[in-house]
Amino acid sequence: MKLKRSLKQKKINMRLSIEKVSKNFTAQHGKVLALDEISIQIKEGEFICFVGPSGCGKTTLLNMVAGLETPTKGVVRQSGEEIKIPSSDRVVIFQEAALFPWLNVIQNVEFGLVRRMNVRKRREISRTFLNLVHLGRFENAYVHQLSGGMKSRVAIARALALNPSILLMDEPFAALDAQTRDILHEEIEEIWFQTKQTIVFVTHNVREAVRLGDRVFVFTARPGRIKKEFQIDLPRPRDTNSESVVLYAKLIQQELREEIEKFLKEEVDRDWSLKKANLLRPAGIDLGSGI
Amino acid sequence: MIWEAVFRLKIWPPYLFPSPEDVAKALIWGFKDRTFLIGMSVSIQRITIGYLISLVLGIGLGFLVGRFKILDETIGSLISGLQVLPSICWLPLAILWFGLNEQAIQFVIIMGAFLSIAIATESGIRNIPPIYLRAARTMGIKGIDLYTRVVFPAALPSIATGMKLGWSFAWRSLMAGELLFVSIGLGHLLQTGRELNDMPQVIAVMVVIVLIGLIFDQLLFSQLEKRLRSRWGMTT
Numbered sequence: 001m002k003l004k005r006s007l008k009q010k011k012i013n014m015r016l017s018i019e020k021v022s023k024n025f026t027a028q029h030g031k032v033l034a035l036d037e038i039s040i041q042i043k044e045g046e047f048i049c050f051v052g053p054s055g056c057g058k059t060t061l062l063n064m065v066a067g068l069e070t071p072t073k074g075v076v077r078q079s080g081e082e083i084k085i086p087s088s089d090r091v092v093i094f095q096e097a098a099l100f101p102w103l104n105v106i107q108n109v110e111f112g113l114v115r116r117m118n119v120r121k122r123r124e125i126s127r128t129f130l131n132l133v134h135l136g137r138f139e140n141a142y143v144h145q146l147s148g149g150m151k152s153r154v155a156i157a158r159a160l161a162l163n164p165s166i167l168l169m170d171e172p173f174a175a176l177d178a179q180t181r182d183i184l185h186e187e188i189e190e191i192w193f194q195t196k197q198t199i200v201f202v203t204h205n206v207r208e209a210v211r212l213g214d215r216v217f218v219f220t221a222r223p224g225r226i227k228k229e230f231q232i233d234l235p236r237p238r239d240t241n242s243e244s245v246v247l248y249a250k251l252i253q254q255e256l257r258e259e260i261e262k263f264l265k266e267e268v269d270r271d272w273s274l275k276k277a278n279l280l281r282p283a284g285i286d287l288g289s290g291i
Numbered sequence: 292m293i294w295e296a297v298f299r300l301k302i303w304p305p306y307l308f309p310s311p312e313d314v315a316k317a318l319i320w321g322f323k324d325r326t327f328l329i330g331m332s333v334s335i336q337r338i339t340i341g342y343l344i345s346l347v348l349g350i351g352l353g354f355l356v357g358r359f360k361i362l363d364e365t366i367g368s369l370i371s372g373l374q375v376l377p378s379i380c381w382l383p384l385a386i387l388w389f390g391l392n393e394q395a396i397q398f399v400i401i402m403g404a405f406l407s408i409a410i411a412t413e414s415g416i417r418n419i420p421p422i423y424l425r426a427a428r429t430m431g432i433k434g435i436d437l438y439t440r441v442v443f444p445a446a447l448p449s450i451a452t453g454m455k456l457g458w459s460f461a462w463r464s465l466m467a468g469e470l471l472f473v474s475i476g477l478g479h480l481l482q483t484g485r486e487l488n489d490m491p492q493v494i495a496v497m498v499v500i501v502l503i504g505l506i507f508d509q510l511l512f513s514q515l516e517k518r519l520r521s522r523w524g525m526t527t
Contacts, residue, residue, distance in 0.1 A: 063425075066429050067429075068425055068428060068429060085433075086428045086429050086431065086433075087431055088430050088431030090429070091429050091430060092425070092426070092429040094422055094425070094426060096422055098420075098422040098423060098426035100423065100426075100441070100444070100445075101522065101524045102444040102447065102522065102523060111427075111430060111432075111440075112430035112431060112432065114440075115436065142522060142524075143524060144521075144522075144523075144524030158430075159430075162430060168429075
């Protein structure tokens with residue numbers, strides 16, 4: 001009796017719970033099972049990463065947390081309440097940044113605030129967050145004038161301006177170069193320290209997941225299941241190239257490799273397999289001759 | 292120059308092929324005795340009314356067809372089919388419906404313009420990157436706000452293209468309509484020129500028609516389209 005009660009209590013305190021969620025898609029050849037009974041409990045303020053081969057449904061799961069898609073079976077709950085529709089309390093940041101080109105930077109940042117408060121107040125809030133991502137100078141610039149990294153920053157500011165309790169990031173830095181990505185990792189971590197938001201971060205970059213996540217979930221190839229969960233017990237801030245991060249990444253990569261192999265076998269010929277390439281040629285002999 | 296040279300060769304008699312000088316004179320005369328000005332103002336007034344109605348109808352219909360799949364499947368092909376029909380072909384029908392009056396000519400203008408505006412609006416809406424809608428929805432935008440603040444602005448460059456196309460169709464339809472029945476527009480001036488065998492006037496009126504077309508097309512619609520496209524970050 002007592003145990004049951006404490007369990008119930010625990011469930012309510014969970015900010016986000018994904019309970020036996022499955023998702024079917026109707027494709028040309030009939031139904032395709034994209035996600036198969038996924039259950040994940042996420043505590044408030046946790047930084048969670050999903051990694052998996054492409055097409056494993058990690059983005060679909062993120063969209064269901066956002067309320068942009070509905071599960072075929074199972075439920076996603078936020079503080080015990082079922083998520084059915086999108087809400088500004090759970091904002092998604094997309095890979096393409098998805099800024100609106102007909103608005104300038106500051107208008108993009110205040111987009112979600114427009115009907116909620118007057119111009120002065122929302123400008124003030126938007127400026128605060130634009131400064132937080134170090135783009136205060138560019139508030140009047142238009143979207144097509146920004147670089148990829150700047151667009152990501154504006155998208156982050158736009159999401160933060162809504163003060164969501166959950167931030168959902170769908171490969172937000174995948175299109176950026178490594179240097180810009182490193183800097184944005186630092187900044188998103190810094191922001192996370194300050195705001196204490198729950199972050200769910202989807203990526204196919206294993207090191208990125210280890211660099212940022214408290215926990216990393218590895219997905220199987222379709223149908224998507226949780227293959228393994230890794231608790232990343234490393235002090236922050238972490239360095240993407242540090243030995244411990246690379247070590248964790250190697251462990252996760254091993255898990256992932258099998259799945260990628262499965263995925264590729266469906267895409268390429270069946271007899272194809274991942275193997276170490278034979279590159280053991282005596283380096284001294286034809287060094288540079290191939291150039 | 293070539294015109295003047297051909298004129299001097301005297302291949303055709305002057306009443307069939309007037310000199311540039313005669314045409315210029317006719318132009319000046321036309322403006323001096325105000326017949327051109329009256330014709331222009333009548334025509335421009337007509338096209339303004341017809342075009343504005345076409346805009347409202349075209350954008351409205353385009354939105355509905357772009358939004359509801361059932362409408363697209365039912366009347367979508369009808370719209371693109373009717374669009375092929377030169378709008379002056381509506382004139383006999385319009386005369387039977389409305390009689391030989393202002394409404395008939397407005398009808399012809401509208402039939403010429405609004406379908407192409409509708410088609411452009413619809414394709415603009417259909418080609419909105421879905422990510423814009425998802426981004427807006429995740430920020431809690433829904434209902435009419437989603438349309439006014441995301442769908443409409445996202446489709447605007449395409450709508451502007453439709454507006455430009457629609458205007459040139461409307462202008463052509465108006466001229467054809469005015470030629471075919473008595474009124475006091477520019478098309479009618481062409482017709483009276485023919486009846487009086489006044490070739491300089493005919494060409495002078497044609498020059499005016501081309502100029503008005505160019506002014507609207509180049510200065511207004513092309514500029515609008517170009518600005519929208521560059522601001523939306525599209526390469527033209």
